[in-house]
Amino acid sequence: MNKLSLLELLDFIEESIDIIKKRFNKIEKIDDFLLDDEGLETLDSIILRIQTIGEALKNIEKHEKSFLDNVATKEYWSQIIRLRDLISHHYVDINAEIIYEICNDKLDELHSNIKRLQKILTK
Numbered sequence: 001m002n003k004l005s006l007l008e009l010l011d012f013i014e015e016s017i018d019i020i021k022k023r024f025n026k027i028e029k030i031d032d033f034l035l036d037d038e039g040l041e042t043l044d045s046i047i048l049r050i051q052t053i054g055e056a057l058k059n060i061e062k063h064e065k066s067f068l069d070n071v072a073t074k075e076y077w078s079q080i081i082r083l084r085d086l087i088s089h090h091y092v093d094i095n096a097e098i099i100y101e102i103c104n105d106k107l108d109e110l111h112s113n114i115k116r117l118q119k120i121l122t123k
Contacts, residue, residue: 007118007122010114013056017107024104027039027042031096057080072113080110
């Protein structure tokens with residue numbers, strides 16, 4: 001994978017994180033996802049973005065085996081990629097609590113790691 005393609009994937013991930021943060025901003029508690037159609041649409045749209053982030057990371061890992069290891073462990077990236085697989089193949093097993101926890105507790109760390117990867121490529 002060339003440097004430009006890698007940077008494009010990282011930019012896509014960053015954009016997806018920003019979109020998730022914007023959509024999650026109106027969610028104050030887990031139940032907000034489940035109260036009405038708007039909450040469910042927000043949940044579904046965030047899940048889709050998380051899935052696409054996992055897919056992009058899976059492609060990066062496939063073509064640039066050790067690149068992601070520059071900023072976090074293999075286990076860290078593997079968890080995100082496995083979540084993508086879970087969403088793709090076992091969607092009914094995903095619940096609002098898992099998505100809330102990811103958005104509330106994990107997204108900032110991912111965003112920081114993606115920024116660090118982008119910086120490596122643009123040196």
